Amino acid sequence: MLAIIVSAGMDPEIWGGMITLASVAVFSLGLVLVLVAGSEL
Amino acid sequence: MALIPLAALGDRASLAGLSRNLGLVLIGNLLGALFVAYVLAVKTGVVTKPVDLARLGEIATTKALTETDLQVFLRAIGCNWLVCLAVWMALGAEDIAGNVLAIVFPITAFVAMGFDHVVANMFFLPAAIFAGVPGIGWGDVLGNWALAFSGNLVGAGIFVGGFYWYLYARSEPEPARPGDAPPASEAAVAAPDREHAPVG
Numbered sequence: 584m585l586a587i588i589v590s591a592g593m594d595p596e597i598w599g600g601m602i603t604l605a606s607v608a609v610f611s612l613g614l615v616l617v618l619v620a621g622s623e624l
Numbered sequence: 625m626a627l628i629p630l631a632a633l634g635d636r637a638s639l640a641g642l643s644r645n646l647g648l649v650l651i652g653n654l655l656g657a658l659f660v661a662y663v664l665a666v667k668t669g670v671v672t673k674p675v676d677l678a679r680l681g682e683i684a685t686t687k688a689l690t691e692t693d694l695q696v697f698l699r700a701i702g703c704n705w706l707v708c709l710a711v712w713m714a715l716g717a718e719d720i721a722g723n724v725l726a727i728v729f730p731i732t733a734f735v736a737m738g739f740d741h742v743v744a745n746m747f748f749l750p751a752a753i754f755a756g757v758p759g760i761g762w763g764d765v766l767g768n769w770a771l772a773f774s775g776n777l778v779g780a781g782i783f784v785g786g787f788y789w790y791l792y793a794r795s796e797p798e799p800a801r802p803g804d805a806p807p808a809s810e811a812a813v814a815a816p817d818r819e820h821a822p823v824g
Contacts (some may be wrong), residue, residue: 584665584747586735587683592675603736611731614707615724618714623649624707624743 585609625780626708626788633789650742650773657746665747666754677755684752686738687745688764693771696740700775701783703739706730708784742772 586606593602617624628645631637637645665671671680691699713726734741749765 584660584670584751587671587676587679591673591679607732607735610735611728614710614731615727618711618727619720619723623652624711 626784629781629785661751681757701779704776704779706734
């Protein structure tokens with residue numbers, strides 16, 4: 584959900600790979616929280 | 625998906641236990657993902673603004689419709705290989721900072737490459753349906769989940785669990801080197817028990 588929010592509205596022609604970078608940054612944050620909290624995946 | 629197969633390969637977990645664990649974890653993740661997708665993402669209006677909906681539609685359409693079955697399966701293998709590598713490295717960390725460092729890089733790689741994780745897709749695809757993204761049906765979703773699960777299982781069970789079991793956990797007697805003490809059975813033959821030896 585965070586990955587969608589932070590990367591929504593970024594024009595690929597302007598932002599290029601930054602859209603992926605923004606998605607990746609928050610997706611990793613979510614998974615870090617999941618794994619550090621000891622949840623099953 | 626990597627740790628329990630690893631235990632099963634080492635005879636520390638049964639196949640029934642492995643199946644039960646995978647089933648329960650999948651059901652739990654599915655319920656959680658559906659709750660987040662329906663209640664926290666769509667009903668709250670978080671992803672229903674036009675720009676957010678367009679982004680969600682772009683991601684979900686790519687995963688459910690654009691990728692071929694083989695692509696989903698192969699991307700799922702790569703995905704869980706990296707995710708389980710993150711888990712494996714995090715097991716070696718001694719503190720939270722180590723855990724975070726171990727997890728961030730493999731996860732960054734899998735998301736950047738657009739790989740498919742069945743649990744992530746349990747959120748993206750239903751959220752797209754709940755939000756009214758056109759062209760995606762439950763049949764597409766179930767097909768994607770089945771292929772993503774199969775690929776994830778191969779990536780985790782074989783490429784992490786299987787390989788690391790073979791390399792580190794397989795029980796195999798070490799070959800004797802010159803100068804090593806003889807095994808216990810040979811030592812007993814070489815030096816008979818004096819206490820019970822016949823006198824005289």
